[in-house]
Amino acid sequence: MAYVALFLVAFQFLRLHVRRLGRRAANNERRARLAARRDSLSGLANRQGFNDFIESSAAEDAASRGQAAIIYIDLNGFKAVNDKAGHHAGDAVIRAVAQRFRAVIPSDVLLARIGGDEFACVMIGEEAANAALNIARRLSASLEHPVEHDGRVYDIGGAIGISWSTEQTPKSFDKLVEEADLAMYRAKAQQLDQPLTYDNSLGLEHEHRRNLEAAIEDGLAKNEFYVAYQPIMDANTNQVVSVEALLRWENEERGAVPPDVFIPIAERSKLIQKLGDFVIDTVCQDFDETTPHTVSINLSPSQLNAANICHHYVDKLMDAGLKPNQIEIELTEAVLVEDFERARERLVSFSEAGFKLNLDDFGTGFAGMGYLHQIPFNKIKIDKSFVRSIGKGDGSNKMLQAMSLLGDALKKDLVAEGVETESQASMLKLLGFRFMQGWNFGRPMTINALRQHLDNHRRAA
């Protein structure tokens, strides 16, 4: 009898103990689950937490009733903090921004950090659309003051995109995410300081872009691209001093598609690297070490962002027996805007490898002029809009004269672009310009036509 009682007590004890162990395991698991959904730096939900929420039945229910909205936020100026002041400062900025965001968001709205400097909010319920508009405005306002850390001040902005559904047009969360992302991207591209709400024109544009991307990819495979070369003259000697490589696309259905149309599309994807490779490979085929002039090629900001771009080009040139000093790299001020320090380093490494650097489209940008001293540009190309306005009597001659003096002062060669007539050329010469490019001297032409053109020129000389 006593054994039985003892057994029962021991059994009861064991059962309680097992249950306690089970509870502890469940608690640990819940904690681990929560941690996996939380971003330790900001204390907000992370991408996993965001995904879990929008895939939850409550969220899907709301979406099917057309009562859901999403806000996407991408910080401006954050990469520069990391690069210039280090990761500690970057972390502090993220924490500060997360705190500001949390302060303006109601507790029933999910706020997540879904990438390095990307945040998202999800709203569900009848008032989701209105709430999204209000919250987006408050998020935007919360970034109006700079963030301070360790005695330094950082200007952080944000591109904000919003998307919502209505009862008449319910949308899945996948769709809302895609739309908010598109709106955010557009807000960033247009440097808007206000939130942008998705509308159908953005969707059509997106589709158009995708079609064009596919066509570019296809065109590369089908050899629809080629490189045209345009001569650049020394007006004093009437000699061709260099040629500019300009990409051309002759599409089966679309005809000649101008680079101003397809380059910006390619820049948003990896396609720009492929097109850039096509250009440098073609240049390597078309010229050799005996070429008496330099060849300039255009580089977009996103091409400069590729980490090993300089070595990549040097390797290709070496394989073809060309030297970096036969190539001029043309860049616009746009490469200096996003992250000046990184762009400067890249450009200095190009220059140290022997490449010449040209500043393209000068006069159209928005940067100050201080950078002209800091980056070893060899030539400055004056945008064709200035040449076009010659003789129009709005002070444009004075403007060109000032640029000419600036070139002298900085000891940089100037090239006037878009010279279409002999009278423009004469005026430019009077104003002190020596190098010129434009239809007056030759349109962009195929490599064979260029060879012919150079031959004729030599014979004439």
Ligand code: C2E
């Ligand atoms: P850009 O670098 O400013 O190139 C000069 C543009 O002016 C070329 O337009 C050229 O055809 C045009 N042009 C030359 N002479 C005259 C003239 O006398 N009058 C007028 N009205 N225009 C003239 P294109 O070839 O349409 O190229 C447009 C832009 O596309 C280029 O501007 C450049 O920024 C970009 N691009 C072209 N090829 C490439 C490339 O291979 N890679 C990259 N990243 N960008 C390229």
Ligand code: CA
């Ligand atoms: Ca150019």
Ligand code: CA
């Ligand atoms: Ca130009």
